[in-house]
Amino acid sequence: MLKTKYRVTDTFRRDGSEWKLIASHLSVVTADPPAQDVSKQTWPRLAGDYKLMPDGWTFHVVLQDGNLFGGRDANKLALLIPMASNVFVRQGALGELIFVTDKDGNATRIVDLRKFQPLIWTRLAPQP
Numbered sequence: 001m002l003k004t005k006y007r008v009t010d011t012f013r014r015d016g017s018e019w020k021l022i023a024s025h026l027s028v029v030t031a032d033p034p035a036q037d038v039s040k041q042t043w044p045r046l047a048g049d050y051k052l053m054p055d056g057w058t059f060h061v062v063l064q065d066g067n068l069f070g071g072r073d074a075n076k077l078a079l080l081i082p083m084a085s086n087v088f089v090r091q092g093a094l095g096e097l098i099f100v101t102d103k104d105g106n107a108t109r110i111v112d113l114r115k116f117q118p119l120i121w122t123r124l125a126p127q128p
Contacts, residue, residue, distance in 0.1 A: 005029040050121035
């Protein structure tokens with residue numbers, strides 16, 4: 001069951017002896033979704049470094065203690081919460097990360113679904 005919480009702010013102005021609504025704002029109170037029970041068998045093939053091509057940021061994905069973690073700062077990686085074996089939500093962030101794999105099951109890129117424009121992170125070759 002999915003539940004959504006909303007925050008509503010109404011602004012009133014006094015007009016003589018009456019109060020009039022002059023603005024109303026509604027926003028979603030975000031929360032991380034619950035982790036789904038998925039197979040972790042392919043997760044080692046998802047770990048690695050991904051880059052926004054040609055000269056963009058690098059996104060690091062590591063497998064640690066049976067969980068995947070990811071982020072741009074290798075020292076501040078966030079837990080990747082599984083929605084499916086190849087789909088994750090980064091803890092504390094909006095959007096979904098979909099790992100795209102080749103025929104052998106190795107991740108080749110991440111489709112980072114955001115509000116307006118998906119980002120495509122391309123997997124970098126491992127450093128020797």
